[in-house]
Amino acid sequence: MEVKRGRFRLSVLEDSAQDCEVQRRIEREVRIREGACKLLAACSQRDQALEASKTLLTSNSRILALMTQLQRMKEAQAMLRAGRRSSDGGSVDKRLPCTGKVAISDIRIPLMWKDSEYFKNKGELHRCAVFCLLQVGTEIHDTDLVIVDRTLTDICFDEPVIFTDVPPGFDLRVELYSCCVEEEFSMGFSTRRLSRLGSASSKKFMATLETAASCSSHSSGTGSPGGESPVLLPALSVRGPKYHLLAHTSxxxxxxxxxxxxxxxxxxxxxxxxxxxxxYGNMCCRLVAQPLCMTQAVMCGKLRIRVCEYNVLL
Structure with missing residues (x-):
């Protein structure tokens, strides 16, 4: 009985550590969201506004996923405290399949322009900024921004996105978001810069946001003392580009x-x-998976081989 109590205490300690880690990730995303709101309200350049709006949407999605996970963890802890534990104890985890890595790359989304728009180049030039949001559980990644107009036949996201510690029953949700680029924003930008907002500028933008968020956290002391969940204030109502869900798949x-x-x-x-x-209604991509048992040792020890001799009657 004492052994079971010890296991129960160890499980509670592990759950508390997981709670703190999830809360720390939530606080980080809240600070990034606040920085994106401030930058979105102050920036006057088109590429900065598009990146800030994309960061705001991504942070909101991550906060929602993390809050859902935190709620599930607290419900599981409440069930443990009530004594409703599994009858076979810790042997359940040994029967679970191992996790692995999942990678998606070379995303192609074909477009179906009208003949008069693509071949004859007639009509108003319709231009949109698009990106993909990819989610497995609480792990969420976003792609680079791509500016799309009638000169393109496919929306391409070449960079691979890798998810770690993924269970075999994963559900990878791919969401395509689009934002209309107004004509006044596109004035003064070269065609090369319009075709794609590169990953280098995106990384610099995220580094600036994280630095500002860290400084804001230390100066204002917005951390959640005592391991309590942070208070999620509604996002600031700022004017700027707004992304909308255009298509999705799982x-x-x-x-x-x-x-x-x-x-x-x-x-x-x-x-x-x-x-x-x-x-066009379809998406082409390459999706691969690798179980951890292919790269890490799952079981080690001495292997005893027993040879049996059989008499064969002809």
Missing amino acids: LTLCHVQNSFRTHDLTISDTEGSSFWLPL
Whole structure:
């Protein structure tokens, strides 16, 4: 009985450490969100406004996912305190399959422009800034921004995105967000810069936000003492570019393949929206997975081989 109590205390300590880690991640995302709101209200350049708005949307998604995980962890702890533990104790974890890494790369989303727009170059030039948000559980990544107009036939995100510690029953959600780029914002920018907002500028932008968020945290003391959950204030109402969900899809283990594969997209809006793009309705990508047991030792020890001799009757 004492052994079981010891295991229970150890489990409670591990859960408390996990709670603190999740709360620390939430506080970091809250500070990044506050910095993005301030920058969005102050910036006058188009590329900065688009990056700040993208960061704001990504941080909100991460905060929501982390808060959901924190709530589930607290519910599990409450069940443990109530004594409703599994009958076979710690042997359950040994029967669980190992986790692994999942990588998605070379995302291609074809566009279906009208003949008069693409070949004859007629009509108003419709330009949108788009990016993908990729989520597995609480791990959320965003791609670079891409400026799309009728000169492009595909929306391309070449950089690989890697998820770690993924269970075999994962659900990789891919969301495509779009924002209409107003004409006054696009004035004064070269065509090369319009085609793609590179990852270097995005990394510099995120580094600036994190530095400002860290300084703001130390100066104002906004940490959550005593391990309590941070208070999530509503985002500041600022004017600037707004991203809208254009399409989405979900990928699972059955979609893993060592080659390109086409997946159906669910389009979320209609042609009348300003951020709408003529999507073909499909997405091509490469999705691969690697279990940890392929790169790490799962079991070690001496292997005893017993040879049995059989008499064969002819």
